[in-house]
Amino acid sequence: MQHVTCLTRLFSLFLIAAGFTCQAVAAPPKENWAIERIDNYLNRSVEQGFSGAVLIANGNQLVLKKGYGMADRNSDKPITTSTLFDIGSVTKQFTASAIMVLETQGKLSVDDTLARFFPQVPTDKQGITLHQLLTHTSGLPAGIGLGDFTHIPVNEFINRVFQSALVAKPGQQYHYSNIGYSLLARIIEKVTDESYEAWLQEHLFHPSGMNHTGYLLFDASESRVAAGYRAGVLRTPSTLSRYQADGRIAWTLKGNGGLISSLDDMYSWYLSLKNHVVLSKAQLTRLTTRYVSEGGNSWYGYGWSLGVSPGGKAMVGHNGANGTYYFDFRWLTEEDIAIIYASNALMQDTASIGESLELMLFDHVFNPPSFTPGPVTHILTFVSQFTGTGQALRQQIATQFSDVITQRYVLNRAGLALLDSGKTNHAIGLLALNVENFADDGNLWDSLGEAYLKADLLHDAKVSFVNALVKAPEQGCYWCANARRRLENIKVRERAERDQPVSPAEPATSGHPATSAEPADSRSQKP
Structure with a gap:
């Protein structure tokens, strides 16, 4: 590969004011090739279903600032860099920044243990430090089997976290934990x-000029929000609209993900970090120190992943996704380049775009592969146009997609996407076919149990959840807590049905209320 050695000179030719895209700049073709190639690549990707926004900065100068595709296909509303997205786990850097500020104020220390803040913490977790929570070395699991929009009281959430089994001894190994950031x-x-958000607004967002970032306490006009398209096909309610409907944020999400922001606001955050508006140089250094290996050439700091740029220099960043939205923030600190990228339609190649943009800036012979939606998108497109029975759909999928459903994740993700979109019968067809193909996978049985439960088929749901537990691995069962809880809920419902007197005027039937005892989990992070 031949790397560009004159990026600063190249970018200095693009004197772009905020609000303009690269097309507004007249520059010799040989010198604006990188931005032109990126723009052409993204425009070609739109033809394959991509939609999102990209902002690239060199120092304090914008060199690309543009939206691609639609924020709302129903109204033909285009995406811009002011469009609001769910930034996913990029949220973690704000939680980590808050800890840095509060430590400077003397209100806590990263060496403090959970025992200082939670008197009820059990013995095996008393020694977990804030440093270990920040670096994902606490030994806590990724989650507790509850979805992003499942609301339980904070004390119940804390107790469930404390009752969960450790996946490793605290401080011994890296294991990504969302609930650690919620703590x-x-x-x-x-x-x-x-409140967590109120503090962020006052001490981080407002001083950084971020007026359109938050969960609920910000200027959140619905007209600015990007609708979500699961696998690029199934329209879903925006994350923000769900927050507004609930009027609160679930503890399974708070602090670890789900903040709403725009590329414009995240660019303001980048400038705030660069210019030490809310964090000192020393605090930023602590955030971006390599504390623990993530494997390969990647390490984790405090809310940031750390790696190496294509030019061999330091890079920090983080990405995030919820199954529909995708967000990526890359900061090449020594080369003084930032790449901020978001999409409202997570598909197979969506996550690879950020890296492709980075490589295209440095390597003038690198051509990224054409954007490919992937098999999940192809199956959901087929299902969305299918008008036959559930059984007929199952047969058609088995025949027409036989070459791709050999990968167990394909039907699982497609089925769960259909389930979340209210297409329960079609979801059951796909998930049942997947279990037939991979009967030894407890995770897939758990997914099928969710579909049966939503269809109010309690017996089938019970069998599925039991199989999910029977076929669980000895360690690392991320679905087991959900399966156990679902079985308990089914037991309660069956007992209530047995004890319910039958009205002479209305004989009892086998039907049940449409809603289960507890809202179905958001399964966006399931493989």
Whole structure:
């Protein structure tokens, strides 16, 4: 590969004011080739279903600032860099930044243990430090089997976290844990006597000029929000609209993901970090120190992943996704380049675009592969146009997609996407076919159990959840807590049905209420 050695000179030719795209700049073709190639690549990707926005900055100068595709296909509303997206786990850097500020204020220390903040913490977790929560070395599992929009009281959430089994001894190994960052959010509330979001708004967002970022406490006009398209096909309610409907944020999400922002606001955050508006140079250094290996050439700091740029220099960043939205923030600190990228339609190649953009900036012979939606998108497109019975659909999928359903994730993701979109019968068809192909996979049985439960087929759901537990591995069963909880809920419902007196005027039937005892989990992170 031949790397570009004159990026600073190349980018200095693009004197682009905020709000303009690269097309507004007149520059010799041989010198604006990188941005032109990126723009052409993204425009070609739109033809294959891609939609999103990209912002590339060199220092304080914007060199590309543009939206691609539609924020809302129903109204032909285009995406711009002011469009609001769910930024997913990029949220973690704000939680980590808050901890840095509060430590400077003397309200806590990264060496503090959970025992200081939670008197009820069990013995095996008493020694977990804030440093270990920040670096994903606490030994806590990724989650507790609840979805992003499943609301339980904060004390119940904390108790469930504390009752969960450790996946490793605290401090011994890296294991990504969302609930660890939710504990940090709760600690922030405890030491400040403010809500997590209110504190972020006052001390991080507003000083950084981020007026369109948050969960609920910000200027969140629905007209700015990108609708979500699961696998690029199934329209889903925006994350923000779900927050507004609930009027609160679930503790399974708070502090670890789900903040809403735009590329314009995240660019303001980048400038704030560069210019030490809310964090000192020393605090930023602590955030971006290599504390623990993630494997390969990747390490984890405090809310940031750390790696190496194509030019062999330091790079920090983080990405995030919820199954529909995708967000990627890359900062090549030594080369003074930032790439901020978002999409409202997560498909097979969506996550690879950020890396492709980075490589195209440095290597003038690198041509990224054409954007490919992937098999999940192809199956969901077929299902969306199918008008036959569930059984006929199952047969058609088995025949027409036989070459791709040999990968167990394909039908699982497609089926769960259909389930989340209210297409329960079609979801059952796909998930049942997947279980037939991979009967030894407990995770797939758990997914099928969710579909049966939503269809109110309690017996079939019970059999599926039992199989999910029977076929679970000895360690690392991320679906087991969900399966056990579902079986308990089914038991409660069956007992209530047996005890319910039959009205003479209305004989009892085998039907049940349409809603289960607890809302179905958001399964966006399931493989």
